[in-house]
Amino acid sequence: MSFSDSDDEPPSLVEASDISQPNPSSAPPSQSVRVPLTIICGFLGAGKSTLLKRILTEKHGYRIAVIMNEFGDTADIEAKTINVSSADDPTAEQTEEFLELANGCLCCSIKDTGVAAIEKLMQKKGAFDYILLETTGLADPGPIASMFWLNEEYANGLADIVLDGVVCVVDAVFGLKQMEEDHDTDDLKIGESVRQVSPQIAGSDVILLNKSDLVDPSLLAETEATIKQINPAAPIYKTVKGDIDLKHIIGISAYRLPPPDMSKPDGNADDDTHVHSEDCEHTHELPPNHYELRGISSLQVSCGILSEAQLDKLDVWIRTALWENKIEDGGGGTSDLKVLRCKGAFTSEKGVHYVLQGVRSMYEISELPSTDSMGVPDTGKIVLIGKGLDDAVRKSLEHVLAG
Numbered sequence: 478m479s480f481s482d483s484d485d486e487p488p489s490l491v492e493a494s495d496i497s498q499p500n501p502s503s504a505p506p507s508q509s510v511r512v513p514l515t516i517i518c519g520f521l522g523a524g525k526s527t528l529l530k531r532i533l534t535e536k537h538g539y540r541i542a543v544i545m546n547e548f549g550d551t552a553d554i555e556a557k558t559i560n561v562s563s564a565d566d567p568t569a570e571q572t573e574e575f576l577e578l579a580n581g582c583l584c585c586s587i588k589d590t591g592v593a594a595i596e597k598l599m600q601k602k603g604a605f606d607y608i609l610l611e612t613t614g615l616a617d618p619g620p621i622a623s624m625f626w627l628n629e630e631y632a633n634g635l636a637d638i639v640l641d642g643v644v645c646v647v648d649a650v651f652g653l654k655q656m657e658e659d660h661d662t663d664d665l666k667i668g669e670s671v672r673q674v675s676p677q678i679a680g681s682d683v684i685l686l687n688k689s690d691l692v693d694p695s696l697l698a699e700t701e702a703t704i705k706q707i708n709p710a711a712p713i714y715k716t717v718k719g720d721i722d723l724k725h726i727i728g729i730s731a732y733r734l735p736p737p738d739m740s741k742p743d744g745n746a747d748d749d750t751h752v753h754s755e756d757c758e759h760t761h762e763l764p765p766n767h768y769e770l771r772g773i774s775s776l777q778v779s780c781g782i783l784s785e786a787q788l789d790k791l792d793v794w795i796r797t798a799l800w801e802n803k804i805e806d807g808g809g810g811t812s813d814l815k816v817l818r819c820k821g822a823f824t825s826e827k828g829v830h831y832v833l834q835g836v837r838s839m840y841e842i843s844e845l846p847s848t849d850s851m852g853v854p855d856t857g858k859i860v861l862i863g864k865g866l867d868d869a870v871r872k873s874l875e876h877v878l879a880g
């Protein structure tokens with residue numbers, strides 16, 4: 478099922494996407510295979526370009542098209558420059574440039590990350606298996622993610638793209654300070670300030686805590702704990718100069734599979750998804766179910782096996798929360814909220830595993846194919862990330878999930 482607040486019609490079933498995985502040795506994908514795309518966001522100077530430069534220069538065997546706002550100091554990479562011209566856009570040559578790199582990657586420099594530029598990249602489909610899209614340091618990934626997610630209605634190139642996930646690079650030196658500054662605003666307005674880093678963390682599926690070489694372990698642990706409180710569903714990897722195994726950031730199918738920490742009933746991330754270093758002295762507590770912070774916070778509610786009636790009630794609850802930005806608080810009143818991102822995994826009494834994914838007002842509840850449901854527990858969990866997620870919201874959701 479997929480829904481958005483612009484839908485007037487009853488929900489309709491959407492076919493599971495044909496998601497391709499990176500396959501370095503294979504022939505170019507056929508025209509029918511959708512190209513996965515990962516959005517990379519992060520605050521100014523956090524290390525996005527450094528991560529992308531690493532991807533563009535290392536021998537990893539992937540044929541990745543990287544879309545950057547500018548080449549910067551990667552321009553000296555041994556490469557063949559391709560000019561792109563288009564009959565309908567004579568200025569394309571001035572605004573875009575492609576570099577074919579020795580390691581098989583395709584680097585695309587564009588002045589903006591608008592639809593037209595990405596459609597132009599898709600004209601070269603077959604030359605790459607994967608797209609990484611760097612946003613500017615100020616961009617909230619939510620609207621861009623929405624554009625690529627559930628994008629069947631887009632003509633031309635975009636419908637051939639499937640959103641794989643959103644990766645946020647957080648500056649280990651300044652990240653905590655930036656998150657604290659975000660909490661100076663405690664209303665329900667999102668994106669009022671272009672300086673906010675918390676919406677980027679909230680909207681991401683993986684977090685890279687970069688520049689971890691520059692801070693002491695206690696600050697690193699405190700920053701990590703605060704990120705977890707904003708977004709408990711995203712694994713956090715501590716990195717130096719973007720040094721990360723690509724399998725952690727690409728091909729994760731974040732919009733198709735349950736979040737990694739939901740494969741465990743207690744909600745804690747797998748050790749495999751949480752990289753510890755020898756300096757990593759974890760004195761911090763695991764995040765509580767509800768983090769009472771001004772600004773963006775998160776809420777996790779667990780549930781047992783759900784009846785069909787409960788599934789219907791849950792659907793109505795989510796729709797009301799996401800589309801009307803309010804819920805009934807159980808005492809005859811309503812509570813205002815603003816959900817930026819929601820994720821969930823739960824099981825029906827028929828034994829069907831469902832995955833909930835939501836980006837702002839868009840959401841989807843899809844059946845998890847039996848091939849992906851191995852090891853997924855019958856107990857479920859819903860995670861909401863946004864503003865106004867107070868105790869009344871938690872109780873209201875618990876009430877729906879309890880029967």
Ligand SMILES: Nc1nc2c(ncn2[C@@H]2O[C@H](COP(=O)(O)OP(=O)(O)OP(=O)(O)O)[C@@H](O)[C@H]2O)c(=O)[nH]1
Pocket residue numbers: 519520521522523524525526527528613614687688689690691716717718719
């Ligand atoms: N010591 C250290 N320096 C880093 C690390 N990652 C990036 N840097 C440096 O930090 C500076 C900023 O890194 P960039 O990769 O340009 O950051 P960015 O997020 O792309 O910056 P904007 O494009 O301005 O948003 C550069 O001088 C990098 O060399 C790291 O892990 N450790």
